[in-house]
Amino acid sequence: MLQQVQVCRIRPSEKVDIVNVDSVLDVELDHPLANRPTNLVTAQIAGKCYLLMYEASSDVAAVYSVDDDAKQLHLAGKLKIRAGWDSVDHLVIGNQPHLMCYQKLKGIFHFFPVISPTEVAPPYEFYRNHDPGITKGFSVIKPFVAAGAAAFLGYCQEDGRVAIYTLSVTATSLDGVPPLNALNVWSHQWAKGWTRFAFFQFGGENFFLKTNIAKPNVNIDHILDGLSGGTIEVATKMALKDAQELDVVTPVILANGDPYFVTYRKSGAITVNRFHADCLGWTTVAELTGLVNATSLLSFRIDSATYILLC
DSSP, X not given: OXXXXXXXXXXXXXXXXXXXXEEEEEEEEEOOOSSOOOEEEEXXXXXXXXXEEEOTTOSEEEEEEEOTTXXXXXXXXXXXXXXXOSEEEEEEETTEEEEEEEETTTTEEEXXXXXXXXXXXXXXXXXXXXXXXXXXXXXXXXXXXXXXXXXXXXXXXXXXXXXEEEEEEOSOOOTTSOSEEEEEEEEEEXXXXXXXXXXXXXXXXXXXXXXXXXXXXXXXXXXXXXXXXXXXXXXXXXXXXXXXXXXXXXXXXXXXXXXXXXXXXXXXXXXXXXXXXXXXXXXXXXXXXXXXXXXXXXXXXXXXXXXXXXX
């Protein structure tokens, strides 16, 4: 099946409020999935950048190697991770890349260690069916790193439940099961309707931008160092252009560590925005037109080069 893919490189300029964005790849990619990919993720496997595509009716993720200049994608293999996942993301635990797969209906997580572009190890399974931190029904799942440790946040857009979990390495495990343990450390009630989360860091501290489509609003929140303290609001009612009409928002980190975010509309309209250091706003540093009717947007780095990919 053919899928249109566009890759653009984001380059800093001599002026702090301008970046240069150039298309480096625009191609119809032939993939082995049954339908259009719904989950895209990049991962470092054995020191090389790979793109993974997945859609829920397929039991595999298609894996593509990304050339060093991101100008070519090559099918490198398939990872058998089962069908039915609503969310697939990537995180690193103990130097080992993992795929974090989540099923909304049952609230089940599977964490697959990635051995190679063609092999995953059996997964660690996690779910909670009682308070605090029930895992069923999350519409947003985001992994992040806090003080060097792996963690993830889950949020339910329909009822406003939110929770944070840590993911740690255990001393031993059952045969064939990764030595991992997920633990709910914070559970809370937010308003309904939050979506389009974009996680970023300042000074090693975790923040995220989020948009409410039920009661129009845009916030930046801070995840506290002690994860059991949860999150606090930094800014609210922020003026994000076309906030209610956007289709995708994703964070971008340049080589110097400065955090940005990219917005996308299915018309092809793209903006690149630099977060202010006080987390009270941003400056739009580029506007362009890209691939029309994309459903996924992600960012990735190869050495010091920063890219965005539309699919």
